[in-house]
Amino acid sequence: MTTPLSQDLRRRIARAVEKGSSIRQAAARYEVSPAAAVKLMQRVRRTGSLAPDRVGGHRRPVLEPHEDLLRSLVAAKSGITLAEIRAELKARGIVVAALSTILLTLRRLGLRHKKRQSGRPSRTGRM
Structure with a gap:
């Protein structure tokens, strides 16, 4: 399982996008996958927060x-x-x-x- 991006890196990517860089350009600049940057910016737009979502959790048994x-x-x-x-x-x-x-x-x-x-x-x- 992957770990969330650091808060510092999240801030840098968001700041670059706010200053006019495309999400993909910001991802390339900070060497993260485009998907990670896109998901980060979707989360920022949806919630206004840079904080990562919870990782993992317990699934209730199907039966x-x-x-x-x-x-x-x-x-x-x-x-x-x-x-x-x-x-x-x-x-x-x-x-x-x-x-x-x-x-x-x-x-x-x-x-x-x-x-x-x-x-x-x-x-x-x-x-």
Whole structure:
């Protein structure tokens, strides 16, 4: 992840643009990417501030609103697989792209599931 431009550099770029330089010329002069300078000036025009926006943050888990549903699915069928859980969610209009999303939510909730469907051979060929 990149770090924000220093306050000093932000001031210099903004001052150069205010004095008539184009944003791209100011970016070249201070050896920053044109995109960084454009975003800086958009922010200055929008908020009037040179301060960088917050970096990073916490994303709420995708399935957090559906935790009760996941608990009920796992409780209803003891050997339910991740694929079966995904199919049940999809039937209810909840689209989950990756099985790992379901796995991580189940682990966070302290729930267990079955790894693979019965009758399906493992990678070693044994059952």
